[in-house]
Amino acid sequence: MTRSHASNTAPRIAVIGAGIAGMAAAIRLRLQGNHVEVFEAGATAGGKLGELVLGEYRFGIGPSLLTMPEYIDELFALAGEMPSEHFRYQRLDTVCRYAWEDGTRLDARADPQAFAHEVEQVLGVPAQRVLKTLAHGEEKYRLTGHTFLEKSLHSSDTWLTPEVGHALTRLHRLDLTRTLHQVHQRDLKEPHLVQLFDRFATYNGSNPYRAPGLLSMIAHFEHGAGAFVPEGGMPAIGRALFDLAERVGVIFHFNTAVAEILTHRDGRRPRAVGLRLQDEREVLLDRVVSNMDVFFTHQRLLPDAPAPTRVLAREKSTSALIFYWGVDRSFPELDVHNIFFSDDYAGEFEALEAGTLCDDPTIYVSISSRYDPSAAPEGGENWFVMINAPFATPEQDWPTLIERTRERVIDKLERMLGSEGSPAGLREAIVEECVFDPTTIEARTLSHLGALYGTSSNDRMAAFMRHPNYSRHIDGLYFCGGSVHPGGGLPLCLLSARIMTDVMARREPWPTHAPSSHNALSSQKDDA
Incomplete structure (x- = not known):
């Protein structure tokens, strides 16, 4: 059994999985002064943002579009670095080129005005109708996004804020009783344009004919916040965050699969106290963060612990x-x-x-x-x-x-x-x-049944029924990634790391010793 050589006052935290959320969580926790080690079963970091090489051709294996890059920049800024010195990207003028069998072609410009004008020229839909629809989506995001996507929905503190009170006064604007398709039919009417906007449901693996109309806010991400491409392709995101994590002192263990999360009961509830690795080594730690799919975390790593069966059994994306x-x-x-x-x-x-x-x-x-x-x-x-x-x-x-x-x-x-x-x-x-195929995706990424976004968002209560970012049964155990709140997709995975870190700080206000600069941490890399 091994124990990390961190100081007695610095919590020792393990992160299971070097996906994007796992690395973001490790960076945040390390910058708070914690000793952080990441255990990754594969040979490289990045998770679904990995790379596939076929002869002279290279591919990102997963997400292909970058939105909300400020969530990535935020991690560099927290470390006292200039984001553009380590990770660069450019905004797309045209987000997507759409084509229909009847010969209709439409270039969806990122700029809302340009997009609306193009729609008017090609489909005959008044530009103001398009702009009004986009503005309504932005309003929904403004009313709910900062609460439902950036905070824990499983904490009473979240619900006792002026933002929630304001959103409740505007419930009639959120289209909670209509499906996404019904909202688009009402607001846009023209069949080609309705289909184009319905497609945004697939951004979290949902069905536009069942998903709530609130999801019309997704259009704002592309035609408001913007769509981007990183230099070096999407895998460059994983490489940039890995390099940042190493610079701030996170320790990585590759080709090191975890077999079990160790727990110990010393009072009313058990507590996560370390890991047992596949080679039977045990590592004692103070807290554990799982970036592994929450279904497999419970099934494989916590076989004897109670599992949230209702949450895990929900419809997959x-x-x-x-x-x-x-x-x-x-x-x-x-x-x-x-x-x-x-x-x-x-x-x-x-x-x-x-x-x-x-x-x-x-x-x-x-x-x-x-x-x-x-x-x-x-x-x-x-x-x-x-x-x-x-799903498979x-x-x-x-x-x-x-x-x-x-x-x-x-x-x-x-x-x-x-x-x-x-x-x-x-x-x-x-x-x-x-x-x-879905079985390949499950095998390569450990996404249960190959579901790309964890559970679906095909009902009004989906956001509230996602797995929380902490364990309700085991103290010291936390979760991040696309299978827990706030959901799948690159921006939400990054937000899950932020939410998890905030939740941990509130639930366990262990004294931390944030460094004056990240360079001071870089010299403190310990071997486990």
Whole structure:
């Protein structure tokens, strides 16, 4: 059994998992003066923001769009560093290029005025109607976002604030009794535009025909706060945070899987006191933070402890079927982010809820080599091709589904690209390929059933039913990441780390010794 060599007054904290939330949590905790060690089963940091290399082509394996980069910048600022010296990004003028089977094409500009003008020119929807819809989404975010996304919903302190009181007086503006689709039909009316806005439900793996209208705030993230691309692609985020964590003195243990969270009962409730590793070593610590999917944390690491069965049994979010294609030619018809819509969007979500894929799925194509030329050889492109998929179940035959869907996806893309007046030739252009299905995603990222965003947001109470950022049964045990509050997606994962750190400080006001500068911490790297 080992014990860290930190000072007697500095709490020793373990973080399980070096995903984005785990690294953000480790940075925050270390900057408070704690001794922090991260235990990662894999060989590298980054989690879902990892990298896949196929020949001369490089791909980010997970999220492909950066929003709310200020949550990343905040970590560098907390460490006393200039964010732009370590992590740079640029704002996209065009967020996404949308295409429909009837030949309609629309470039969604990031600037709200430009977007509204484009919609008016292409779809005939008055620009003021679009701007009013975006403003309503921003209002919802302003009324609820700072409470529901940036604070613990499982703490009474959250509910005793003027912000909550103000939001309660504006409940009629939040569309809690309507679905997202109903809100968009009411406000936008035009079918193409309704479908475009309905798509925002997929940002947290939900169904627009069931998710609450409150989620119309998501449009504000792209057409208000903005959409961005990092230098070096999305995996650069993970590399930047890992480097920052090491600079401030966080200790990383790679290829070191955790087998069990050790607990000890000394009074009314048990307390997390350390970890047992897969090689049977035990490490004694004062607190434990799990960035591992909360389902697997309870199932694998706490087999004898009570589990929140109702929370863990809630409906999962959707997953994805992803084709990583190295393409040996350029397709000038495409932008960085592209959407090719299904002709039957409602039918697509009906199929997903039935646990399968429809015959005409909506296709998302992201080409990061457009802004990071090093990700593909000259003249080629790296295509990240994703369709929404159901979470994994035993009844699914993924080899058959993949084979059938691959052909339909290529046929659809060639048909719709060909309608632009140039030869498609996609099938022959694919020279490298890798495929992730929900079972692959579960195996590689330990996301339960391959669900990308933990539990779904398909009902009004979803936000309140997510797993809290602390254990109700075990003292000294905390959680961060996409499977707990406030949810999945890069910005929310980063917020989960902030919320968890704040909750820990309130629940356990252990004296901390914040350094005068992060450089002072860098010289205190201990070996466990």
